[in-house]
Amino acid sequence: MNDTPRIRTVLSCTLLALTVTAGATACAGSDGHPLSASPYDAADQITFAAADGARLDPEKPLEITSTDDDGRISDVTATDAAGRHLAGELTADGRTWRSTGSLAAGTRYTVRVATEDEDGAPGARTYTFETAPAKRALTVTFGPQAGTYGVGQPITADLTLPVKDRAARAVVERALKVRSTPAVEGSWYWVDDKKLHFRPKEYWPAGTLVSVTGNLDGLRVGDKLYGGPSKPLRLKIGDRIEAVADAETHYMTVRRNGEVINTIPVTTGKPGFST
Missing domain, CATH: 2.60.40.3780 (Immunoglobulin-like)
Incomplete structure (x- = not known):
């Protein structure tokens, strides 16, 4: 009865020795020499x-x-x-x-x-x-010019060549990046074959900083058509100015960033000639 524990002890040591030996030889090649750590x-x-x-x-x-x-x-x-x-x-x-x-x-x-x-x-x-340079290069010019604009200002992108194919348009859209602080959700819309507008889902928040870049350079847009370099654009969004006219009261209310700053009498026509 006293032999059993000794046998178990020996077996445990043997397994441990085998494990250590396997780990020690794992880095050796077929010729028995250690493999180099560098390829x-x-x-x-x-x-x-x-x-x-x-x-x-x-x-x-x-x-x-x-x-x-x-x-x-x-x-x-x-x-x-x-x-x-x-x-x-x-x-x-x-x-x-x-x-x-x-x-x-x-x-x-x-x-x-x-x-x-x-x-x-x-x-x-x-x-x-x-790679060889492209024979046809599609470049983009962003607008408006750098400056401070209102909360409804769209970003414009004018292309040098028309893009009509749906897949090619998707490539262009993915390559035109609009980033803002704070982040704002928005989308590009095709005005025609050579012009796009980016508009936020809601108005730009007052004080937003907007950065526009193009990643078209060298990118394949369509059949033998590749993108060219573009100049980035940075804008600042100013105060949110809203002017709302009421045709019934004949008054216009002007707000800056949600606060009323003026109420102005306006004409919106007369009976029979209403605006």
Whole structure:
């Protein structure tokens, strides 16, 4: 009866020893040598069309292929100079990564490729390349001019080229950013094919600071049509001035920020000739 506890104690120590041993050898390669903490240079395992410094056509997809029969690509991230990520898909066998999103025109990309060899050791390679500039550039001018405006003032956006396609219009709307302090909900509305207005859902609060920017530069808008650079705009919203005329009493009430500052007699016509 006294032997049982001793057997359990020995078994517990054995399991502990096995656990420690497994942890100690987890970082060793197939040849018994410890793997390096830093990924190896995977340049010889990858083919990349822009690796020779050529400018890529933004109308064509980006493709990266593994040339190692026993290795694979594990991950790819591609980011342009504006910080926009290029979407893509990796094949199930890890042999090829191909972009599914549109390349931006006239910009520099940084591509980081992660690989694994037959032993699972990580490799890495970073590439930079440029895309050819767009032949047609869509630019935007924001209005009104910088200054202080009333609480009902819309933001205007004038385009240099007409945009009629619904999908292309959605791209433009997403790229035009209106930020304010305090934050205000609002939307862009198309006045015609070349002009948009942004209006808040309610009036701008008095004292609001408004910032308008365009992220169209290099962005694919439509068939062979890309966005160009734009100048940002900053506005300030002044006091909320409201003038309400009453046709029955023939008086107009003027309020500033909700407080009545004046009551003025007005004419709104006469019987038979009412306004």
